[in-house]
Amino acid sequence: MTTIGRATGDIAELSTRMRTFIDEEVIPAERALAAEDAAATAALDELRGRAKELGLWALGHPAEVGGGGVPFLDFVYLNEIIGRSEFGQLAVGSVSMQDTLMLYRHGTEEQRARWIPPIVSGETLPSVGMTEPEVAGSDPTLVATRAELVDDTWIINGHKWFTTGVAQAGYCTVFARTEPDSAPRHSAVSAIIVPTDTPGFEIVRSIPTMGHDPSDHYEVRLTNVRVPAANLLGERGRGFAVAQDRLGAGRIFHCMRWLGQAQRAYELMCERANTRFAHGSLLAEKGEIQRYIAESAAYIHAHRLMTLDAARAMDAGEDYRIRVGLIKFWGARMLHNVIDRAIQVHGALGLTADTPLERMYRQARYARVYDGPDEVHRMSTARRLLRDPGAAPWK
Template structure:
């Protein structure tokens, strides 16, 4: 897209990142998608290259060993990183949300123990939030419990869609720590649980939409014991910790989804300009014109919306309404654009010969994880009804 391009030093970083993602990461996708030893070797090579090129961990704060790129500037970079689903892993940005969360809510000891290896890419973070027995869209229903036994938390519970936990050094487990007479949004706490703690058991990789194994895991916690000082943030303030992680994360998601959508759009245009059917190129068909125009409009609108939310957050303004709009609008935009691109490719779009079938899976996930579209529309509408003048365009 040509609107609102970054300027100055960040423009150079964006150009270098685009070259790395398009010329190094994307060609490696067929190997990376295999998730075997060859995939791990290929990813290690990409990480080494990213570090040599000065593209590693750019958005992590400089005071914890990262590149120190400002929030809004990194949003531009994240759009480019998102052109490949493996981009985050290749350039060390996948742990940014957790670094920022630990930096804000962690104790000095927690920050010193966990942030440096996260920034270095020595392991991944993971979050134990959703549970199969209750609706993940309503975290007040969490049933996992943590009770103090002297100076030790004893945790029992069942989590799933604990993404990346197999390669994680720790899991931030959200558990009920307060009694029923406490307001429901003040009952949950966040506790750091090292993944090698006895009783922390990875049950399985959850098959999802033909992806087996996936990087989403089911976990059982059985009398897991960790020190009381592993509490992250204040007791009963788990929702505040979670929102400080999810808020910027939803903007990062939005920009990565834009990168995916832009790539799908490019593939759709290329296919339309080269595929001959029923007497003419697809590019000469009226229905394909509609696909192209609507996709361009959705991408453009989503990009402006996401950049507006990022600017509001960067300036310290209340960005909650903007972030809610971004989450459900960009998720639907990605789904629509990839769906049209598959349609233009026909049967080819259903195969692994293009990245579209993997993109489509990610697009469908996007409408559920970090809060389903329906919840974001509901909560955003409620805020707007309370204060119609808070609409971003006013």
Template sequence: MNTNRPEGHVAELSDRMRSFIDDEVIPAESALVREDDDARRVLDQLRTRAKELGLWALGHPSDVGGGGVDFLDFVYLNEIIGRSDFGQLAVGSVSMQDTLMLRKHGTEEQKRRWIPPLVAGDFLPSVGLTEPEVAGSDPTLIETTAVLDGDTWVINGHKWFTTGVADAGYCSVFARTESDDVPRHSRISSIIVPTDTPGFDIVRSIPTMGHDPSDHYEVRLTDVRVPAANLLGERGKGFVVAQDRLGPGRIFHCMRWLGQAQRAYELMCARANTRFVHGSLLAEKGEIQRYIAESAAEIQAARLMTLDAARVMDSGADARVQIGLIKFWGARMVHNVIDRAIQVHGALGLTADTPLERMYRHARYARVYDGPDEVHRMSTARRLLRDPGAAPWL
């Protein structure tokens, strides 16, 4: 496998995607970051442009209206999309994980109702998994309940960090449907809840690390009633549904982090080659040269690990060890590279005059969402201790 760049048609797509992200999306970031009506107008223009360029929803399967790019090939594209924090929204890839989840686990009616508008970008998907009262890293502790009343689910609970729900058509709510005498990993189910359902109330946008409002929301569900047919997948198999969404999602996160790190690396090199201080350019200082070399090494190591995880997953083999490794290693890498880039920029790096301060805040999220680093290290170590032969080089 050529691990430097894709070949053939995907190489051509990669070049077009790079031009779109660098030449059109990144210059629009100063408008998009304001998150007001003008930002929405600019984003709509970018989405229209992506569709004109044939760059919209490339990773979505062709049988549901997407570009049909294979999983492994799309991983390369996601690296480029990740160069901008707004890349996913601009090219429609933000709904890919949920589309795949619905395509695999949804009923024919669920697919008919929800997949076309997801692929078209008419609304966003949303997932109600995390709860403020219990540890998000242990979803077996979920307290939200769903009880069958005839042919209707009655749902009560409290969710937060329900990303994008204000612009979502539905939320996949994970709730306890089984009693305590059932094994704990078989007590949770996933249920589709349209966001306009009575009792589904968005409490607030949660202020997070410089973002107020943010796209993470607190939600309360009070006697929310939806048809029994809204069950997504099998009853009690919510963790199966969730993992089918989270597994590829973690690989996509890691590739987007690579895009962020590569952009920070480029900014760092440009600054070092032009900033004169204490008798010479920063690029001539040994410490700055160490920053450049270590950043390049960390980016390349994380990239090869991520591509290997994607290859294993694409083959159908168990990729949990590879995914666990890249999740905590990639999160550390993106933080380190952006941190060094800020240091090389000095005071300028602390301002919004460069994208680095925003990138740095987002890099801190990476060590928490989709499972904190500590959990991924622990679970991966346990698998390796049970079976040392599961190490990725064996």
């Protein structure tokens, strides 16, 4: 039995091998991968090949579709290690796992047969079109993109942005309003699979974000995009159920990857403190730096236990919503604060590309917005707790 704090058995051995691959092969390649040029593509392809050779590829994808079939709770432990590098999930084929699981659970046999094999093998990537610039992304019931069913064909018109990875994707799961305005707001939107080479599906631009230009976040316009009625993913009007099924596990995966990033930033902070001499002593001997170290360790450990508990609840079929809400906003803040302290200990060096910290800091700031901003998770979690104080995780 896997304990809440430590992976045991086969997963412990697999975790050791994953740690070696991430630390000794992926992390040393980060500078080349960050260049986002032809050499970066070649470096990533080489890492993917190595992951397959080492038996580390697509481990969390279902075995029935060619994945490693690692159980959910076991994969949570692996994701902590994969997250040590920003490029880890690309190197080991886990970046597409949420979409594989979404298709596996909600797709038709035809949809699964067409899209899952190339996703699991790494030949193509999926993307998701939910957020729109004209409406608040924190309230998905406001989705304005529309899809009309005419003679067995969906005709889609709309405007999306922050459609991550769509330029490299084979298809985009577009969330569009398919029901009348009078329909209940949580039963008005459907998920529709749109191949990215469909006429009318236009990638407008890569959106510059926090000094990252080009980024992997894109603006997309859909103008009279036509796809077969059979491209509906899940039930009509049940798009939010499909999305939530994807996001629940996805938020746990995010939170575990954040642990990997935070742990790496913590290690860099300790190394710097133990080697940097200033104002008469090592930084490690100064009380304020010791506070940074101790508080960071406490934040990381607390977040790890909270996240593993949320994963356990989900794996056991319990109501996990409060736990996931807590770890989403707590983890994003933890990640931001630990990396921020690590940068401060490095001083001017921490602001440069000579360490991974400046790229990690940008990712940490994104974390407080994507998959629901911190404010929304705090609000929704508080409402659930106020309705039933006995639902607190420690009860």
